[in-house]
Amino acid sequence: MDIARAQEIFEQLYSGFSGYDIARHEKERTGLQEAGTTYGEVVAPAFLDVLNEAAPQAGEVFFDLGSGTGKATLLAALTFPFSRVVGIELFPGLGDAARKVLARYDAEVRPQLPAEYAQQRIEFIDGDFLEQDLSVADVLFAHGTCYGQETMEKLTHKLEELRPGARVILAGQTIKTPAFAFVKMKVMRTDWGTALATVYRRQ
Numbered sequence: 555m556d557i558a559r560a561q562e563i564f565e566q567l568y569s570g571f572s573g574y575d576i577a578r579h580e581k582e583r584t585g586l587q588e589a590g591t592t593y594g595e596v597v598a599p600a601f602l603d604v605l606n607e608a609a610p611q612a613g614e615v616f617f618d619l620g621s622g623t624g625k626a627t628l629l630a631a632l633t634f635p636f637s638r639v640v641g642i643e644l645f646p647g648l649g650d651a652a653r654k655v656l657a658r659y660d661a662e663v664r665p666q667l668p669a670e671y672a673q674q675r676i677e678f679i680d681g682d683f684l685e686q687d688l689s690v691a692d693v694l695f696a697h698g699t700c701y702g703q704e705t706m707e708k709l710t711h712k713l714e715e716l717r718p719g720a721r722v723i724l725a726g727q728t729i730k731t732p733a734f735a736f737v738k739m740k741v742m743r744t745d746w747g748t749a750l751a752t753v754y755r756r757q
């Protein structure tokens with residue numbers, strides 16, 4: 555879909571609530587206060603610019619690892635004809651917010667879209683991305699500036715299970731494994747500042 559139209563829809567869907575407030579509440583409720591749960595969100599043009607570097611193809615599958623209120627997931631769905639987009643989020647309160655936005659999207663936006671977008675499978679899963687099957691993904695994004703060393707080591711092993719040709723976009727992190735080739739590095743603006751986003755391709 556045209557980026558200007560996607561951004562207009564996106565802004566309407568996300569007006570009126572704050573992922574930061576929900577994340578703060580979830581941290582207090584669960585007691586999970588470690589750095590890895592630090593909240594932050596993508597901003598549309600900068601995220602789409604970086605996603606474009608991963609060269610998404612029609613019919614591919616997109617995963618957002620730590621999806622918050624679903625902004626990156628829905629932006630990916632709105633702008634590229636992925637067949638399936640999946641957000642995985644540790645805090646159920648953030649997952650609930652993403653599912654509410656998705657319900658609005660299904661009711662108000664999806665019926666007006668061309669078939670390749672109207673038929674997309676969009677899901678938000680509650681849980682730890684380290685415990686999910688990521689092997690079906692073609693393009694994965696992780697806005698994980700605050701993910702700790704242990705998480706990144708475990709995630710790197712999981713990413714090695716991806717099929718050759720799969721692309722991984724890491725914002726604020728890099729991976730060191732011969733299983734991945736470097737594609738591109740870009741400064742990505744976010745709603746909290748800037749992160750270095752690196753695109754890799756599974757060898």
Ligand SMILES: C[S@@+](CC[C@H](N)C(=O)[O-])C[C@H]1O[C@@H](n2cnc3c(N)ncnc32)[C@H](O)[C@@H]1O
Binds near residue numbers: 619621644698699
């Ligand atoms: C910086 S936010 C990014 C939100 C969204 N992807 C975006 O860019 O707008 C990182 C999110 O990852 C979640 N998170 C951290 N560790 C996780 C894990 N192991 N499994 C699933 N989600 C996790 C946090 O709760 C937080 O919501």
